[in-house]
Amino acid sequence: MDKKELIYQLKQQIIKQLNLAGKTPEDIRDDDPLFVEGLGLDSIDALELIVLLQQEYNIKLKSAEEGQTIFRSVATMADYILEQQAGAAN
């Protein structure tokens, strides 16, 4: 799966996992901030994103601080997933 496909899949998964009623993947830009402005997610949503990474991609965050950069946008989430998958494959 390339980055573009992964980003689209992530948007679908975020909408479903976080019950973002009325949102479509097309409503979320790749670089939109996920928290505060942009999608306006909150701290409980951050926990759900951690669960999503674990559930769908078998990736466990090493520390809470990592989340601040990983969950900046859908694009940064995709970068992190691809990086982890490449690391696991090597």
Place this chain on the structure above:
Amino acid sequence: MEQQDIYISGSVCISRKEVRSGDAIVLEPGHDGDFFSDIYEKLDINYPKFFKMDALCKLGIAAAHVLLNGFDKSMYQPGEIGIVLSNRSGSIEADINYYESSKTFPSPSLFVYTLPNIVIGEISIRYGFKGENAFFISEEFDPEWTVFYVNNLMQHQGIKACICGWVDVEDGALDARFFLVEKGKENGINFTADSLKQECAAG
């Protein structure tokens, strides 16, 4: 402040069959599709966080939405508006959903609803209420206790307006009976247990 200076200024009852405000039927939800999506749209709730909530909070938010239509909260300080609710089933639906999720990946967003008083928090957040609140568990709605407790808040805790009543969800059955009670706002409906029983029975 004597008890007779406290009045019921609004009431709302929600079941799967109907949404009633006082004697008027506001909405008869359709039988097809999701009940909460239906009333969200038809009651124009316009609060996207609604869809993240468990059924108990959705029911409470919907009841408060209808109850507070026309309520001028600027008449009161945030700390003067209280909420006193009760039910039979606690947060059983959220408890079961969370338990099921915990078999694979425990869901934080389900976990946060595993206390029944969260519905009070959700209503308080939406409307900016910061007054005293309480959630009681009882087998049936207890008008005598509700009147006693709300009177006490109004006489001793600085509360001047209060949402009180019953909100229960179990096995798909929904039952919300909300009352808006205000101090000194005379309208002829005294805040007594008999008045609450009559309001509940009106539908």
